[in-house]
Amino acid sequence: MTVxxxxxxxxxxxxxxxxxxxxxxxxxxxxxxxPITAVTTPAGDPAWLVTxxxxxxxxxxxxxxxxxHPDPENASRINTSAVLEGPSxxxxxxxxxxxxxxxxxxxAFSAKRxxxxxxxxxxxxxxxxxxxxxxxxxxxxxxxxxxxxxxxxLPVAVICTLLGVPESDGDYFSSLSERMSSFTGGDAxxxxxxFHAYMGTLAEAKRTAPGEDVxxxxxxAYDEDPDFSHDELVRICTGLLFAGHETTVNRIGxxxxxxxxxxxxxxxxxxxxxxxxxxxxxxxxxxxAPGDLGLLRYAHTDVEVGEETIRTGDAVMFSxxxxxxxxxxxxxxxxxxxxxxxxxxxxxxxxxHFCIGASLARTELRATFATLARRLPGxxxxxxxxxxxxxxxxxxxxxxxxxxxxxx
Amino acid sequence: xxxxxxxxxLRVEADADVCVGSGQCVMTAPEVFDQDDDASxxxxxxxxxxxxAADVDAAAVGCPVQxxxxxxxx
Ligand code: HEM
Ligand code: SF4
Numbered sequence: 001m002t003v004x005x006x007x008x009x010x011x012x013x014x015x016x017x018x019x020x021x022x023x024x025x026x027x028x029x030x031x032x033x034x035p036i037t038a039v040t041t042p043a044g045d046p047a048w049l050v051t052x053x054x055x056x057x058x059x060x061x062x063x064x065x066x067x068x069h070p071d072p073e074n075a076s077r078i079n080t081s082a083v084l085e086g087p088s089x090x091x092x093x094x095x096x097x098x099x100x101x102x103x104x105x106x107x108a109f110s111a112k113r114x115x116x117x118x119x120x121x122x123x124x125x126x127x128x129x130x131x132x133x134x135x136x137x138x139x140x141x142x143x144x145x146x147x148x149x150x151x152x153x154l155p156v157a158v159i160c161t162l163l164g165v166p167e168s169d170g171d172y173f174s175s176l177s178e179r180m181s182s183f184t185g186g187d188a189x190x191x192x193x194x195f196h197a198y199m200g201t202l203a204e205a206k207r208t209a210p211g212e213d214v215x216x217x218x219x220x221a222y223d224e225d226p227d228f229s230h231d232e233l234v235r236i237c238t239g240l241l242f243a244g245h246e247t248t249v250n251r252i253g254x255x256x257x258x259x260x261x262x263x264x265x266x267x268x269x270x271x272x273x274x275x276x277x278x279x280x281x282x283x284x285x286x287x288x289a290p291g292d293l294g295l296l297r298y299a300h301t302d303v304e305v306g307e308e309t310i311r312t313g314d315a316v317m318f319s320x321x322x323x324x325x326x327x328x329x330x331x332x333x334x335x336x337x338x339x340x341x342x343x344x345x346x347x348x349x350x351x352x353h354f355c356i357g358a359s360l361a362r363t364e365l366r367a368t369f370a371t372l373a374r375r376l377p378g379x380x381x382x383x384x385x386x387x388x389x390x391x392x393x394x395x396x397x398x399x400x401x402x403x404x405x406x407x408x
Numbered sequence: 409x410x411x412x413x414x415x416x417x418l419r420v421e422a423d424a425d426v427c428v429g430s431g432q433c434v435m436t437a438p439e440v441f442d443q444d445d446d447a448s449x450x451x452x453x454x455x456x457x458x459x460x461a462a463d464v465d466a467a468a469v470g471c472p473v474q475x476x477x478x479x480x481x482x
Contacts (some may be wrong), residue, residue, distance in 0.1 A: 060471065061472070061474070102429065103446075106428070106430075106446070106447035107429070107445060107446050107447045110429060110443045110447035111434040111435055111443055112430075112431075112434070112442065112447075213448045274419070343436065343466045343469070343470055344470040348430075350472045351472055351473060352472075352473060354428055354430045354432075354472035354473070355430075358430060358432070359434075359435065362435065375434030387429070
Protein backbone atom coordinates (compact mmCIF):
# COMPACT_ATOMS: atom_id res chain seq x y z
CA MET A 1 0.00 0.00 0.00
CA THR A 2 2.79 2.40 0.79
CA VAL A 3 3.87 4.08 -2.39
CA UNK A 4 6.95 5.65 -0.94
CA UNK A 5 9.67 3.05 -1.49
CA UNK A 6 12.63 2.33 0.71
CA UNK A 7 15.87 4.03 -0.21
CA UNK A 8 19.05 3.52 1.79
CA UNK A 9 20.43 6.88 0.64
CA UNK A 10 17.90 8.78 2.72
CA UNK A 11 18.65 10.12 6.17
CA UNK A 12 17.62 7.71 8.90
CA UNK A 13 15.96 8.67 12.16
CA UNK A 14 16.82 9.23 14.92
CA UNK A 15 19.32 11.91 13.93
CA UNK A 16 22.23 12.01 16.34
CA UNK A 17 22.07 15.06 18.58
CA UNK A 18 24.98 16.87 20.19
CA UNK A 19 23.41 16.87 23.68
CA UNK A 20 20.14 16.73 25.59
CA UNK A 21 19.09 20.25 24.75
CA UNK A 22 20.18 20.85 21.16
CA UNK A 23 18.78 19.20 18.06
CA UNK A 24 20.70 17.54 15.24
CA UNK A 25 21.97 20.24 12.85
CA UNK A 26 20.35 18.30 9.99
CA UNK A 27 16.96 19.68 11.07
CA UNK A 28 18.14 23.17 10.11
CA UNK A 29 19.01 22.01 6.66
CA UNK A 30 15.77 20.09 6.17
CA UNK A 31 13.60 22.93 7.41
CA UNK A 32 15.29 25.28 4.99
CA UNK A 33 15.62 23.03 1.97
CA UNK A 34 13.20 20.14 2.29
CA PRO A 35 10.46 20.84 4.83
CA ILE A 36 8.64 17.70 3.70
CA THR A 37 11.16 15.05 2.91
CA ALA A 38 11.40 11.28 2.62
CA VAL A 39 13.43 9.63 5.38
CA THR A 40 14.07 6.14 6.71
CA THR A 41 12.54 5.26 10.06
CA PRO A 42 14.60 3.63 12.81
CA ALA A 43 12.88 0.38 11.78
CA GLY A 44 14.23 0.81 8.22
CA ASP A 45 10.94 1.73 6.52
CA PRO A 46 10.18 4.81 4.43
CA ALA A 47 8.30 7.80 5.85
CA TRP A 48 7.84 11.49 5.24
CA LEU A 49 9.32 13.86 7.76
CA VAL A 50 7.77 17.31 8.24
CA THR A 51 9.97 19.88 9.94
CA UNK A 52 8.63 23.38 9.30
CA UNK A 53 6.21 25.04 11.74
CA UNK A 54 3.68 26.05 9.13
CA UNK A 55 3.42 22.63 7.47
CA UNK A 56 3.46 20.82 10.80
CA UNK A 57 0.48 22.88 11.96
CA UNK A 58 -1.49 22.62 8.75
CA UNK A 59 -0.93 18.87 8.32
CA UNK A 60 -1.60 18.04 11.97
CA UNK A 61 -4.95 19.78 11.52
CA UNK A 62 -5.61 17.90 8.26
CA UNK A 63 -8.26 15.21 8.61
CA UNK A 64 -6.91 13.34 5.58
CA UNK A 65 -4.18 12.01 7.87
CA UNK A 66 -4.90 9.69 10.79
CA UNK A 67 -3.38 7.28 13.30
CA UNK A 68 -4.82 4.23 11.54
CA HIS A 69 -3.72 2.77 8.22
CA PRO A 70 -5.83 1.53 5.30
CA ASP A 71 -3.74 -1.66 5.14
CA PRO A 72 -1.99 -1.93 8.51
CA GLU A 73 -0.08 -5.13 7.67
CA ASN A 74 1.85 -3.23 5.03
CA ALA A 75 2.27 0.06 6.85
CA SER A 76 5.70 1.52 7.44
CA ARG A 77 6.97 0.68 10.92
CA ILE A 78 8.61 3.44 12.85
CA ASN A 79 10.68 1.74 15.50
CA THR A 80 11.00 -1.46 17.49
CA SER A 81 9.45 -0.12 20.68
CA ALA A 82 5.76 -0.37 21.52
CA VAL A 83 5.12 3.39 21.48
CA LEU A 84 4.32 5.23 18.24
CA GLU A 85 5.78 2.25 16.46
CA GLY A 86 3.14 1.91 13.77
CA PRO A 87 -0.53 2.40 12.97
CA SER A 88 -3.14 2.14 15.68
CA UNK A 89 -6.87 1.62 15.48
CA UNK A 90 -9.00 0.73 12.51
CA UNK A 91 -9.57 3.06 9.60
CA UNK A 92 -13.34 2.43 9.71
CA UNK A 93 -13.76 3.23 13.38
CA UNK A 94 -10.88 5.60 14.11
CA UNK A 95 -12.84 8.80 13.98
CA UNK A 96 -15.75 7.48 16.01
CA UNK A 97 -13.48 6.04 18.69
CA UNK A 98 -11.33 9.12 18.84
CA UNK A 99 -14.34 11.40 19.23
CA UNK A 100 -15.66 9.20 22.02
CA UNK A 101 -12.30 9.16 23.76
CA UNK A 102 -12.04 12.94 23.71
CA UNK A 103 -15.64 13.41 24.80
CA UNK A 104 -15.03 11.11 27.76
CA UNK A 105 -11.67 12.52 28.76
CA UNK A 106 -11.48 16.24 28.07
CA UNK A 107 -13.94 17.25 30.81
CA ALA A 108 -11.88 15.38 33.40
CA PHE A 109 -8.72 17.24 32.37
CA SER A 110 -10.15 20.68 31.53
CA ALA A 111 -8.37 23.85 32.64
CA LYS A 112 -11.19 24.44 35.11
CA ARG A 113 -10.91 20.99 36.70
CA UNK A 114 -7.18 21.39 36.94
CA UNK A 115 -7.56 24.62 38.88
CA UNK A 116 -9.33 22.66 41.60
CA UNK A 117 -6.29 20.40 41.77
CA UNK A 118 -3.76 23.15 42.43
CA UNK A 119 -3.84 22.88 46.22
CA UNK A 120 -3.19 19.14 46.15
CA UNK A 121 -0.36 19.55 43.63
CA UNK A 122 1.25 22.25 45.78
CA UNK A 123 1.01 20.04 48.85
CA UNK A 124 2.73 17.19 47.02
CA UNK A 125 5.50 19.44 45.72
CA UNK A 126 6.14 20.90 49.18
CA UNK A 127 6.57 17.38 50.49
CA UNK A 128 9.01 16.43 47.72
CA UNK A 129 11.03 19.61 48.23
CA UNK A 130 11.20 18.79 51.96
CA UNK A 131 12.60 15.40 50.98
CA UNK A 132 15.07 17.04 48.60
CA UNK A 133 16.28 19.32 51.40
CA UNK A 134 16.68 16.35 53.75
CA UNK A 135 18.67 14.49 51.08
CA UNK A 136 20.88 17.52 50.54
CA UNK A 137 21.48 17.96 54.26
CA UNK A 138 22.32 14.29 54.74
CA UNK A 139 24.71 14.12 51.78
CA UNK A 140 28.41 14.82 52.52
CA UNK A 141 28.75 16.84 49.29
CA UNK A 142 25.29 18.41 49.52
CA UNK A 143 23.99 16.71 46.38
CA UNK A 144 20.39 15.55 45.91
CA UNK A 145 18.63 13.86 42.97
CA UNK A 146 15.91 16.12 41.66
CA UNK A 147 14.77 13.43 39.24
CA UNK A 148 14.15 10.66 41.77
CA UNK A 149 12.90 12.91 44.55
CA UNK A 150 10.67 15.38 42.69
CA UNK A 151 10.45 15.11 38.90
CA UNK A 152 9.44 11.45 38.95
CA UNK A 153 7.16 11.07 41.98
CA LEU A 154 5.08 14.20 41.35
CA PRO A 155 3.47 13.34 37.99
CA VAL A 156 3.12 9.73 39.11
CA ALA A 157 1.25 10.73 42.27
CA VAL A 158 -0.98 13.17 40.42
CA ILE A 159 -1.97 10.84 37.60
CA CYS A 160 -2.54 8.02 40.12
CA THR A 161 -4.95 10.20 42.08
CA LEU A 162 -6.83 11.28 38.96
CA LEU A 163 -7.07 7.84 37.42
CA GLY A 164 -7.57 5.93 40.65
CA VAL A 165 -4.40 3.85 40.37
CA PRO A 166 -2.53 2.85 43.56
CA GLU A 167 0.49 5.09 43.95
CA SER A 168 2.44 2.14 45.29
CA ASP A 169 2.29 0.67 41.75
CA GLY A 170 4.27 3.66 40.45
CA ASP A 171 7.61 1.89 40.17
CA TYR A 172 5.95 -1.07 38.47
CA PHE A 173 4.04 0.80 35.77
CA SER A 174 6.87 3.20 35.12
CA SER A 175 9.23 0.30 34.52
CA LEU A 176 6.59 -1.09 32.13
CA SER A 177 6.46 2.31 30.43
CA GLU A 178 10.19 2.37 30.07
CA ARG A 179 10.32 -1.15 28.63
CA MET A 180 7.50 -0.30 26.22
CA SER A 181 9.25 2.75 24.89
CA SER A 182 12.73 1.27 24.84
CA PHE A 183 14.64 1.00 21.55
CA THR A 184 16.85 -1.70 22.98
CA GLY A 185 16.18 -5.00 24.65
CA GLY A 186 13.41 -6.18 22.34
CA ASP A 187 10.73 -6.90 24.91
CA ALA A 188 8.66 -3.80 24.22
CA UNK A 189 5.71 -5.85 22.93
CA UNK A 190 5.79 -8.09 25.99
CA UNK A 191 5.84 -5.02 28.20
CA UNK A 192 2.81 -3.62 26.42
CA UNK A 193 0.89 -6.89 26.90
CA UNK A 194 1.82 -6.82 30.56
CA PHE A 195 0.70 -3.19 30.86
CA HIS A 196 -2.62 -4.02 29.20
CA ALA A 197 -3.13 -6.99 31.51
CA TYR A 198 -2.39 -4.80 34.52
CA MET A 199 -4.86 -2.18 33.32
CA GLY A 200 -7.51 -4.77 32.48
CA THR A 201 -7.36 -6.13 36.04
CA LEU A 202 -7.47 -2.66 37.53
CA ALA A 203 -10.47 -1.64 35.40
CA GLU A 204 -12.26 -4.84 36.37
CA ALA A 205 -11.67 -4.07 40.05
CA LYS A 206 -13.38 -0.68 39.61
CA ARG A 207 -16.58 -2.47 38.72
CA THR A 208 -16.91 -3.98 42.19
CA ALA A 209 -15.14 -1.15 44.00
CA PRO A 210 -15.86 2.05 42.08
CA GLY A 211 -14.02 5.23 43.01
CA GLU A 212 -14.29 8.87 42.13
CA ASP A 213 -11.76 8.67 39.37
CA VAL A 214 -11.34 8.67 35.61
CA UNK A 215 -10.98 4.90 35.24
CA UNK A 216 -14.23 4.31 37.14
CA UNK A 217 -15.93 6.80 34.79
CA UNK A 218 -14.48 5.07 31.75
CA UNK A 219 -15.61 1.65 32.97
CA UNK A 220 -19.11 3.06 33.47
CA ALA A 221 -19.11 4.51 29.95
CA TYR A 222 -17.91 1.18 28.60
CA ASP A 223 -20.72 -0.68 30.39
CA GLU A 224 -23.29 1.68 28.92
CA ASP A 225 -22.05 1.71 25.34
CA PRO A 226 -22.11 -1.60 23.42
CA ASP A 227 -19.95 -0.02 20.72
CA PHE A 228 -17.15 0.66 23.22
CA SER A 229 -14.84 -2.36 23.13
CA HIS A 230 -12.85 -3.72 26.04
CA ASP A 231 -9.68 -3.38 24.01
CA GLU A 232 -10.34 0.27 23.52
CA LEU A 233 -11.03 0.77 27.22
CA VAL A 234 -7.72 -0.82 28.14
CA ARG A 235 -5.86 1.09 25.45
CA ILE A 236 -7.21 4.44 26.67
CA CYS A 237 -6.38 3.71 30.30
CA THR A 238 -2.88 2.51 29.45
CA GLY A 239 -2.32 5.54 27.22
CA LEU A 240 -3.39 7.89 30.00
CA LEU A 241 -1.17 6.35 32.61
CA PHE A 242 1.76 6.31 30.19
CA ALA A 243 1.28 9.85 28.82
CA GLY A 244 0.33 11.16 32.24
CA HIS A 245 3.71 10.56 33.78
CA GLU A 246 6.43 9.90 31.16
CA THR A 247 6.17 13.25 29.40
CA THR A 248 5.82 15.43 32.47
CA VAL A 249 8.66 13.73 34.35
CA ASN A 250 10.93 14.44 31.39
CA ARG A 251 9.81 18.02 31.06
CA ILE A 252 10.59 18.84 34.69
CA GLY A 253 14.09 17.47 34.11
CA UNK A 254 14.62 19.34 30.84
CA UNK A 255 13.20 22.54 32.32
CA UNK A 256 15.69 22.34 35.17
CA UNK A 257 18.51 21.89 32.66
CA UNK A 258 17.33 24.84 30.59
CA UNK A 259 17.15 27.08 33.62
CA UNK A 260 20.60 26.02 34.72
CA UNK A 261 21.85 27.34 31.38
CA UNK A 262 19.93 30.61 31.77
CA UNK A 263 20.99 32.08 35.13
CA UNK A 264 19.39 35.46 34.37
CA UNK A 265 16.04 33.78 33.87
CA UNK A 266 16.47 31.84 37.09
CA UNK A 267 17.23 35.01 39.04
CA UNK A 268 14.18 36.71 37.55
CA UNK A 269 12.08 33.73 38.60
CA UNK A 270 13.48 33.82 42.12
CA UNK A 271 12.55 37.48 42.38
CA UNK A 272 9.02 37.00 41.11
CA UNK A 273 8.00 33.33 40.99
CA UNK A 274 4.27 33.87 40.36
CA UNK A 275 4.82 36.59 37.80
CA UNK A 276 7.50 34.79 35.82
CA UNK A 277 6.64 31.14 35.92
CA UNK A 278 3.95 30.89 33.21
CA UNK A 279 6.13 32.39 30.49
CA UNK A 280 9.06 30.21 31.57
CA UNK A 281 7.00 27.04 31.39
CA UNK A 282 5.72 27.89 27.90
CA UNK A 283 9.27 28.41 26.72
CA UNK A 284 10.23 25.06 28.26
CA UNK A 285 7.35 23.53 26.33
CA UNK A 286 8.55 25.11 23.12
CA UNK A 287 12.24 24.28 23.44
CA UNK A 288 12.12 21.04 25.39
CA ALA A 289 12.84 18.27 22.93
CA PRO A 290 12.99 14.85 24.51
CA GLY A 291 13.35 12.00 22.03
CA ASP A 292 13.87 12.60 18.35
CA LEU A 293 10.96 10.99 16.58
CA GLY A 294 7.97 13.26 16.73
CA LEU A 295 4.33 12.52 16.03
CA LEU A 296 3.02 9.93 13.64
CA ARG A 297 0.19 9.81 11.09
CA TYR A 298 -0.71 7.86 7.97
CA ALA A 299 -2.26 9.36 4.85
CA HIS A 300 -5.82 8.16 4.29
CA THR A 301 -5.93 9.68 0.79
CA ASP A 302 -3.37 11.29 -1.47
CA VAL A 303 -2.35 14.67 -0.08
CA GLU A 304 -0.44 17.26 -2.07
CA VAL A 305 1.77 19.57 -0.08
CA GLY A 306 3.97 22.03 -1.87
CA GLU A 307 5.90 20.06 -4.47
CA GLU A 308 5.41 16.68 -2.83
CA THR A 309 2.55 14.23 -3.01
CA ILE A 310 1.99 12.13 0.06
CA ARG A 311 0.31 8.95 -1.18
CA THR A 312 -2.44 6.99 0.50
CA GLY A 313 -0.86 4.81 3.17
CA ASP A 314 2.40 6.74 3.47
CA ALA A 315 3.70 7.30 6.98
CA VAL A 316 4.14 10.95 7.95
CA MET A 317 6.24 11.97 10.93
CA PHE A 318 6.03 15.41 12.44
CA SER A 319 9.07 16.81 14.14
CA UNK A 320 7.42 19.10 16.65
CA UNK A 321 10.91 19.66 18.04
CA UNK A 322 12.10 21.10 14.72
CA UNK A 323 8.86 23.04 14.15
CA UNK A 324 9.19 24.67 17.56
CA UNK A 325 12.62 25.99 16.55
CA UNK A 326 11.65 27.18 13.10
CA UNK A 327 13.28 30.59 12.60
CA UNK A 328 10.39 31.57 10.32
CA UNK A 329 7.98 31.14 13.22
CA UNK A 330 10.14 32.25 16.16
CA UNK A 331 12.74 34.99 16.44
CA UNK A 332 16.02 33.71 17.93
CA UNK A 333 14.38 30.31 17.70
CA UNK A 334 17.17 28.36 19.39
CA UNK A 335 17.36 30.68 22.39
CA UNK A 336 15.51 30.46 25.68
CA UNK A 337 13.44 33.66 25.57
CA UNK A 338 10.40 33.37 27.84
CA UNK A 339 9.15 36.84 26.99
CA UNK A 340 8.88 36.23 23.29
CA UNK A 341 5.95 37.66 21.35
CA UNK A 342 5.11 34.45 19.50
CA UNK A 343 3.12 32.24 21.83
CA UNK A 344 1.82 29.41 19.67
CA UNK A 345 4.18 26.44 19.93
CA UNK A 346 3.33 22.85 19.04
CA UNK A 347 4.86 21.24 22.13
CA UNK A 348 1.47 19.75 23.00
CA UNK A 349 0.68 18.94 19.39
CA UNK A 350 -1.91 20.62 17.19
CA UNK A 351 -5.29 19.78 15.69
CA UNK A 352 -7.72 17.14 16.84
CA HIS A 353 -5.17 15.15 18.85
CA PHE A 354 -3.98 18.14 20.86
CA CYS A 355 -2.75 16.92 24.24
CA ILE A 356 -5.59 16.17 26.61
CA GLY A 357 -3.28 16.59 29.58
CA ALA A 358 -1.90 20.02 28.63
CA SER A 359 -3.62 21.87 31.48
CA LEU A 360 -2.58 19.18 33.93
CA ALA A 361 1.03 19.26 32.75
CA ARG A 362 1.08 23.06 32.98
CA THR A 363 -0.37 22.98 36.48
CA GLU A 364 2.39 20.60 37.60
CA LEU A 365 5.21 22.40 35.80
CA ARG A 366 4.22 25.87 36.98
CA ALA A 367 3.88 24.84 40.61
CA THR A 368 7.15 22.90 40.47
CA PHE A 369 9.32 25.72 39.16
CA ALA A 370 7.65 28.44 41.22
CA THR A 371 8.22 26.35 44.35
CA LEU A 372 11.83 25.55 43.50
CA ALA A 373 12.54 29.25 42.97
CA ARG A 374 10.89 30.18 46.24
CA ARG A 375 12.45 27.52 48.39
CA LEU A 376 15.81 26.79 46.76
CA PRO A 377 16.94 30.08 45.21
CA GLY A 378 20.58 28.91 45.08
CA UNK A 379 19.70 25.77 43.07
CA UNK A 380 22.18 24.58 40.43
CA UNK A 381 23.28 21.42 38.64
CA UNK A 382 25.90 19.42 40.53
CA UNK A 383 27.39 17.89 37.36
CA UNK A 384 28.13 19.01 33.80
CA UNK A 385 25.28 18.77 31.29
CA UNK A 386 27.18 16.15 29.28
CA UNK A 387 27.57 13.90 32.32
CA UNK A 388 23.83 13.46 32.74
CA UNK A 389 22.68 10.03 31.71
CA UNK A 390 19.96 9.92 29.05
CA UNK A 391 17.42 7.12 28.59
CA UNK A 392 17.36 5.23 25.30
CA UNK A 393 13.62 5.48 24.83
CA UNK A 394 11.10 7.04 22.47
CA UNK A 395 10.28 9.67 25.07
CA UNK A 396 13.87 10.41 26.09
CA UNK A 397 14.59 12.12 29.39
CA UNK A 398 17.21 11.71 32.08
CA UNK A 399 17.93 8.94 34.57
CA UNK A 400 19.02 11.19 37.38
CA UNK A 401 19.48 14.89 37.96
CA UNK A 402 22.07 15.67 40.62
CA UNK A 403 21.55 19.16 41.99
CA UNK A 404 22.95 21.16 44.83
CA UNK A 405 22.57 24.64 46.30
CA UNK A 406 24.14 27.02 48.70
CA UNK A 407 22.00 28.70 51.33
CA UNK A 408 21.15 32.27 50.33
CA UNK B 409 -14.09 50.23 25.42
CA UNK B 410 -13.63 47.32 23.05
CA UNK B 411 -10.47 45.65 21.85
CA UNK B 412 -8.85 47.13 18.83
CA UNK B 413 -7.25 45.10 16.11
CA UNK B 414 -5.70 47.28 13.46
CA UNK B 415 -7.61 50.15 15.00
CA UNK B 416 -11.01 48.42 15.01
CA UNK B 417 -13.04 46.94 17.89
CA LEU B 418 -13.27 43.15 17.99
CA ARG B 419 -16.08 40.67 18.34
CA VAL B 420 -15.08 37.20 19.52
CA GLU B 421 -16.78 34.09 18.27
CA ALA B 422 -15.94 30.50 19.20
CA ASP B 423 -17.38 27.39 17.60
CA ALA B 424 -18.11 24.88 20.33
CA ASP B 425 -18.71 22.15 17.73
CA VAL B 426 -15.18 22.48 16.42
CA CYS B 427 -13.57 22.99 19.85
CA VAL B 428 -11.64 19.98 21.16
CA GLY B 429 -11.55 21.23 24.73
CA SER B 430 -7.84 21.92 24.85
CA GLY B 431 -8.15 24.78 27.32
CA GLN B 432 -5.52 26.74 25.40
CA CYS B 433 -7.71 29.83 25.08
CA VAL B 434 -8.67 29.72 28.76
CA MET B 435 -5.02 29.71 29.66
CA THR B 436 -4.11 32.48 27.23
CA ALA B 437 -7.03 34.84 27.87
CA PRO B 438 -8.82 33.73 31.04
CA GLU B 439 -10.93 36.88 31.20
CA VAL B 440 -12.37 36.25 27.78
CA PHE B 441 -12.69 32.45 27.53
CA ASP B 442 -13.81 29.66 29.80
CA GLN B 443 -14.77 26.00 29.40
CA ASP B 444 -18.14 24.54 30.36
CA ASP B 445 -18.56 21.24 32.21
CA ASP B 446 -17.90 19.31 29.00
CA ALA B 447 -14.70 21.31 28.50
CA SER B 448 -16.22 23.09 25.51
CA UNK B 449 -15.24 26.69 24.94
CA UNK B 450 -17.41 29.48 26.33
CA UNK B 451 -16.89 33.12 25.37
CA UNK B 452 -17.14 35.29 28.48
CA UNK B 453 -16.49 38.60 26.79
CA UNK B 454 -17.79 38.90 23.29
CA UNK B 455 -16.37 42.41 23.11
CA UNK B 456 -13.01 42.31 24.86
CA UNK B 457 -11.26 45.47 25.97
CA UNK B 458 -8.23 46.95 24.25
CA UNK B 459 -6.06 45.57 27.07
CA UNK B 460 -7.26 42.08 26.31
CA ALA B 461 -6.76 42.32 22.54
CA ALA B 462 -3.25 40.88 22.41
CA ASP B 463 -4.25 37.87 24.51
CA VAL B 464 -7.38 37.30 22.46
CA ASP B 465 -5.31 37.40 19.31
CA ALA B 466 -2.86 34.90 20.77
CA ALA B 467 -5.75 32.66 21.82
CA ALA B 468 -7.18 32.66 18.30
CA VAL B 469 -3.80 31.81 16.79
CA GLY B 470 -3.07 29.24 19.48
CA CYS B 471 -6.34 27.32 19.25
CA PRO B 472 -5.32 23.90 17.90
CA VAL B 473 -8.42 23.58 15.74
CA GLN B 474 -9.02 27.20 14.78
CA UNK B 475 -12.35 27.31 16.61
CA UNK B 476 -11.92 30.97 17.53
CA UNK B 477 -12.77 33.63 15.01
CA UNK B 478 -12.22 37.33 15.53
CA UNK B 479 -14.46 39.74 13.68
CA UNK B 480 -13.56 43.33 13.22
CA UNK B 481 -16.54 45.49 14.05
CA UNK B 482 -17.23 48.34 11.71
C1 HEM C 1 4.72 18.11 29.49
C2 HEM C 1 3.98 17.05 29.38
C3 HEM C 1 3.28 16.60 28.13
C4 HEM C 1 3.66 16.73 26.82
C5 HEM C 1 4.92 17.39 26.27
C6 HEM C 1 2.61 16.12 26.01
C7 HEM C 1 2.61 16.09 24.63
C8 HEM C 1 1.60 15.57 23.85
C9 HEM C 1 1.53 15.66 22.41
C10 HEM C 1 2.58 16.30 21.53
C11 HEM C 1 0.38 15.06 22.02
C12 HEM C 1 -0.14 14.92 20.58
C13 HEM C 1 0.04 13.54 20.06
C14 HEM C 1 -0.34 13.42 18.61
O1 HEM C 1 -0.81 14.38 17.99
O2 HEM C 1 -0.13 12.33 18.04
C15 HEM C 1 -0.28 14.57 23.20
C16 HEM C 1 -1.46 13.85 23.20
C17 HEM C 1 -2.02 13.32 24.36
N1 HEM C 1 -1.62 13.55 25.65
FE1 HEM C 1 -0.06 14.66 26.26
N2 HEM C 1 1.66 15.60 26.83
C18 HEM C 1 2.01 15.88 28.13
C19 HEM C 1 1.31 15.54 29.27
C20 HEM C 1 0.18 14.76 29.30
C21 HEM C 1 -0.50 14.36 30.51
C22 HEM C 1 -0.13 14.76 31.91
C23 HEM C 1 -1.54 13.57 30.12
C24 HEM C 1 -2.52 12.93 31.03
C25 HEM C 1 -3.77 13.04 30.97
C26 HEM C 1 -1.52 13.50 28.64
C27 HEM C 1 -2.43 12.80 27.86
C28 HEM C 1 -2.46 12.83 26.49
C29 HEM C 1 -3.44 12.10 25.69
C30 HEM C 1 -4.53 11.18 26.21
C31 HEM C 1 -3.16 12.41 24.34
C32 HEM C 1 -3.88 11.88 23.10
C33 HEM C 1 -4.88 12.89 22.60
C34 HEM C 1 -5.52 12.46 21.30
O3 HEM C 1 -5.03 11.56 20.61
O4 HEM C 1 -6.57 13.04 20.96
N3 HEM C 1 -0.46 14.23 28.20
N4 HEM C 1 0.47 14.91 24.30
S1 SF4 D 1 -8.29 26.77 22.32
FE1 SF4 D 1 -9.77 26.10 20.79
S2 SF4 D 1 -10.00 23.91 21.13
FE2 SF4 D 1 -9.01 24.74 22.94
S3 SF4 D 1 -10.71 25.14 24.36
FE3 SF4 D 1 -10.31 27.05 23.25
S4 SF4 D 1 -11.67 26.96 21.50
FE4 SF4 D 1 -11.60 24.88 22.32
